[in-house]
Amino acid sequence: MKAEIIEEISRYIALDKNSLLDKGIESLLKEKKRGVMLDRLEILSRYKVSSAEELERKIREGEIEEHPAWEDLIALENLDSALEKINGYLASLSAST
Template identity: 35%
Template sequence: MDLRKIAQLLEISEEHLLEDGTLAFLEKEKRLTEEDLADFRERYGVLSRAELEKKIKEGLTPPHPAWEDLIQWENLEAYRAKLDSLLREFHASRV
């Protein structure tokens, strides 16, 4: 089903559908990213990536799979920062 047909069926403009869909996608991605980050905090009993790294280096948590999780945590934080930036730009453009 294409965007035009959906917009017609919902009786809204394609632009409105695209904007609302984009916003919903960005918000969903941020929510899922936050959930993944919360899982890491809970799994390792830490509040930050730096705390996890310290625990690994001090031998307080097994390095495997903690090092891999640390890398994934860093990537998730970078992804969240991109999402935050896009959401700020999106909201600023709608004012």
């Protein structure tokens, strides 16, 4: 059933199945990237900083209360790692086309 639908969509938009798959993965990665970037921006704006490093510095210097800032810093670092991974996947997809 899925194969038939994929074939029909492929014909409808005039793309071969591999290109359709590539475009679909790229779109999903870009959507995920937008979500990660929004989450990252929310944390950065909450503390009026532009990076995880700046947030950490402000916590250490006592400009920002430690709780919940440390937890947010960990979340921010995880979001930065996720962005790196997504960007790597997108670069790999671009290089292979």
